[in-house]
Each structure stands twice: as structure tokens, then as C-alpha cells.
Amino acid sequence: MSSPADAQTGTTTEGAPAKLAPKDYRGRLKPVWCPGCGNYGVLNALVQALSDLEIDPDNLALISGIGCSSRLPGFVQGYGFHGVHGRALPVAIGAKLGNPRLTVLVVGGDGDGLSIGAGHFPHAARRNIDITYMMLDNRIYGLTKGQTSPTTPAGFGTKSSPRGVVESPMNPAGLALCYGATFVARGYSAHMPQLRSLIVEAIRHPGFSLLQVLSPCVTFGKGSGYDFFNERVQPLPEDYPADDPAQALVHSIDLQTIRTGVLYRGKKPEFVEVMRGIGGARGRELDDTAPAIDTEALVRRFS
Ligand code: SF4
Ligand code: MG
Numbered sequence: 001m002s003s004p005a006d007a008q009t010g011t012t013t014e015g016a017p018a019k020l021a022p023k024d025y026r027g028r029l030k031p032v033w034c035p036g037c038g039n040y041g042v043l044n045a046l047v048q049a050l051s052d053l054e055i056d057p058d059n060l061a062l063i064s065g066i067g068c069s070s071r072l073p074g075f076v077q078g079y080g081f082h083g084v085h086g087r088a089l090p091v092a093i094g095a096k097l098g099n100p101r102l103t104v105l106v107v108g109g110d111g112d113g114l115s116i117g118a119g120h121f122p123h124a125a126r127r128n129i130d131i132t133y134m135m136l137d138n139r140i141y142g143l144t145k146g147q148t149s150p151t152t153p154a155g156f157g158t159k160s161s162p163r164g165v166v167e168s169p170m171n172p173a174g175l176a177l178c179y180g181a182t183f184v185a186r187g188y189s190a191h192m193p194q195l196r197s198l199i200v201e202a203i204r205h206p207g208f209s210l211l212q213v214l215s216p217c218v219t220f221g222k223g224s225g226y227d228f229f230n231e232r233v234q235p236l237p238e239d240y241p242a243d244d245p246a247q248a249l250v251h252s253i254d255l256q257t258i259r260t261g262v263l264y265r266g267k268k269p270e271f272v273e274v275m276r277g278i279g280g281a282r283g284r285e286l287d288d289t290a291p292a293i294d295t296e297a298l299v300r301r302f303s
Helices: 037-050 067-073 088-098 111-115 120-127 172-179 192-206 227-232 245-252 272-278 280-285 295-302
Strands: 060-064 079-082 102-111 132-137 183-188 209-215 234-235 258-267
Touching: 037 132, 037 192, 060 067, 067 079, 067 102, 067 111, 088 102, 088 111, 088 120, 088 272, 102 111, 111 132, 120 172, 132 183, 132 234, 172 183, 172 209, 172 245, 172 258, 183 245, 192 209, 192 258, 227 234, 227 245, 245 258, 280 295
Parallel strands: 060 079, 060 102, 102 132, 132 209, 183 209, 234 258
Antiparallel strands: 183 258
């Protein structure tokens, strides 16, 4: 678990907090990913987006599961929780319910989110709680050295499927649409300006946001590296409306042209707001005027 205690939150001459630069959102730990890993592009886009949104690191929680991409919270200035394989979403939902003022980001890979954690994804989406789920999709299990993951394309050879994968790959963006997510987008780690703006939009969206990020594994994902994506990735057309889930589904399942951008943006009551409306003890607990949770006492209690 990391905390933002050393965030460089200076002040302007007028006393207002100074806007933090992208570099100020970098954690003290240096990334340990392989040179060329797509996750570097995601980290760069993320710190730029956090700066664009002027998010206070003291109000930022990054929750992850297990895997190469799940190391990301350690490299960002904010509260981080590197959890159990596949369980990032329930931890993140708990954090948001505990303190609705937090900006809660969930980071994990395709294996973490679609295999071990697959049961949590639909329920987080249909609940429409205001968290942002960045699924870094490298189409392989990278940390455990190259086994087939739920998004490995059929026919690709991997360490666990040396004669080629037989099953059809899962489609995170298409699943999110079917699960009722109100914001579904796809980005590519090598297209950082677009990814930066997608992260900004996903965080701003008042509800559950799924951002699938194509993030090549240069060490084990040879069949779906930068060359593979560079040939196929294209942004959605400029006049694409993004308000029709049926059109979004058609684009999400196209395997020849892999579309990036906001596939769908919809409206539905947000979970915490609904709970507040229901009232009672739970509703009061979710009141913004309630005193903030003493996170340091919590850390002391569980450490
Ligand atoms: Fe990135 Fe793959 Fe290396 Fe993991 S094994 S750090 S996903 S390149
Ligand atoms: Mg993976």
C-alpha cells in the first residue's frame, strides 16, 4: 500500500494550491516493466490526465489486482492498493463507498479482469458506481511468462497453447456494453494524446467507466505486438455519435479494424447517489458532509 504523503503540493503566491505537473504525479518507485512495454505509455498518459484534471493526490486511490499492469499504482502519487488477483473491483467499490469524494481508479490486466476476476466485472458495471476501470489488455499473461489469457486471439501460439489457442477471445469493451456500463472506451498505449484524453473523459464520467487499453507485451506477446496493432488500430470516425449501444457493439467486435475512442457514453443514476436517495443509515454514511475517514488510523490498524 502506498500513500501520497510526499506529494509536491506547493502553493501559489496567492495561497491557492499550485497545479501539479505530470511529473509530480510520478511515485517514488521507478517502473520495473521490460523496456518497450506498453504500460509505460499508459503511465505517461495517466499522469498527464491527472494533471489535466488537477486531481489532488490526497483524494486519489489507485486499486489493482495482480499482474504486470497491476504494478502501476506503485508508480503514481496517490493512495495505492495492490490487492489480490482478480479482486481489484470489489476493493475499489469499497473504497468509493467508504469515501465518495475519492477519485477511484482500478488498474488491471486482461487475465486479472476477465479470468480470475470475471465475476466482479458485470456487477460493477451494472451497479454504475463512479469508478474508472482501466483494463490494460496485452492479450497474454505477462507476469507469469506468457500463458494464454482470455483475450489471446485464436490461433496464436503461447507457452500454454504451443499449437495455437483454440478458444475465441473475449472482448472487454463488448462485454462492458452488454453489462450495462455507461461509459465504454478503447485506447492504445502507443497513441498517447488520444489515451490521455480518454482517461480524462473516463474519470469525468459520473458512473462506471471501462477503458480498455491495448498495451503490447513486447516480451511474451510477440503475435500481438506494436506491428499487429499499428496495422489495425484506427480511431472511430469523427462523426461517430457514441450514444447508441448497438453501434458501439458492432464497432467493439470488429477484429479487422480495431476502433479506438469513446464507443459509448450513456446516462443512468449513479450508485452512491441512488443510495443517498434511499436514505437511512447507509445513506447518511454516504453523506459528503460526514467527516473524512481517518486513513492513517486505518493503515495503523491493519499494518
Ligand atoms: Fe510488459 Fe510483458 Fe514485460 Fe510484463 S512481461 S513488463 S507485460 S513487456
Ligand atoms: Mg495480460
